[in-house]
Amino acid sequence: MSDRSSVAIVGMGMTPMSLTPGGTPLLLACQATAAALADAGIEHGDVDGLLVGSSQGVRPDRLGVGFAAQGGFGNLRLLEHIEIKGATTIAMLQRARDAIAMGEAATVACVFADAPLVAGKGSGSTYAHSGGNVGVRGLERASGLLGSVPTYALMTQRWLHVTGTPADALCAVATTARRWATGNPGAVYREPLDSDGYAASPMIAEPLRLLDCARPVNGAVAVVLSRRESVGATRLRILGTGRDHPVRRRRADAESWFGGGRRAVDDALAEAGVTRGDLDIAELYDPFSIVTLALLDEYRLTGDVPAGAFMLDGQAAPGGALPINTGGGQLSGFYLQGMTPLAEAVIQLRGAGGDRQVPDATVALVGGIGGRMDHHAALVLERAA
């Protein structure tokens, strides 16, 4: 059996994260891939494995395995489109690492591109119009559950009720994310935000305000994985990964909006041989403020302190016990699904975080969730000495 722990992220490329329509997934993917290859110091012909991720749903321009031809690749030994909703990014890295360890490919590029912003429509409107009119989703939409905000609002109301968490913990998540984002030139929201500014933001579905929700962008991120010491200027080793796909039932006698997923983190930490206390940063998938709270609680990342109190006490903020979503996350940074937390972990572990750099960040937890917190993926990354 080959050694998986020597596989490393050796290159990363990002497009600007755009709040305005423009750019197709293909164009964005080409830009990010070119930047990632340049970062690793290799060329298209050096890549023998390509994994492609795209937003779920049928879009005519969504990125697929056709990217091998469109993107200028040749002679690939590994080519797959991977789709497990918000867990896609980590699933791609797991697949790439295992393929390299097993000798299926030596140098694997993973690329994710999305362009949800289209001319003439706000992103909220785009999401409100999607979902169709069949099955359970059709019934929900016929009951006014339009877009994903009211879904997460129901989750929020239930979670706050069951855990006894005050609603101002949501505000603490949003303002903490913004504190980090003020130091991130790539974040879409960088102006300082206090609780008054949060309270002034429009209510969408109680208790979620506009600033409790992620900001979708058009953009792409690509990373290159290899275990050849000669490739790449910096090497971030993938020490461990884990997945959990809890199936909760919408039925009496158990919670159905949240619960399950911890095994993904437990398994990733166990494989990495590190504990929660060894983590320097945690980059989680945070499409809504409630998700940060629910995941901190589910993943047991705040010790004996309840997740809400941890956030309200500033322990996830700069200088706190566990810096979380250090680029502003998906709330203030940018929402590019699973690539948002991964990209920030790479930046931090490379020491390239500038004004938001966490001193001596060496070990990072990266999370990904999909669906209504139905799919959990975790990754432990370490800066190679």
Added chain:
Amino acid sequence: MTALTTSARQDWLLEPALAPAVDGDAIRPLYDAAARGELALPFCADCELPLELEQQTCDGCGHAERLWRQVDPRGIVHAATMMHRREAGLVRATDPYVIVDVEMDSGHRIVMTTLTPTDATPRIGTAVRIGFRRLGDVAIPAVNLETE
């Protein structure tokens, strides 16, 4: 008279474009029962566990056949939100509206809005009774807040 009939058929909340496509739908038995003013929900045909609306195989016993059965139209509020965002072209209401996740006495959890407009979000645990709205040609379960 014609105008009155038209407005009586118009849902208070949504535009008829959002009416479910009932033909061939996996949850059509719910709509057929709703058209008769009854609430029908799926159960495992073998062990009678309440199933999710699109669930086919029972997670309790592994049986793959389900039965739709009329249930008591009563439940409690499992979660509720006041929806402020009203998408133009989809939402007719001019005020925020309530969305409730109802836990039926049968054990199922179903998302509904209210039968009529309200400005009060019901608290978790509130007992509710289910009635039916009409959206386009389709009857949709909805929370009747006034009867309990």
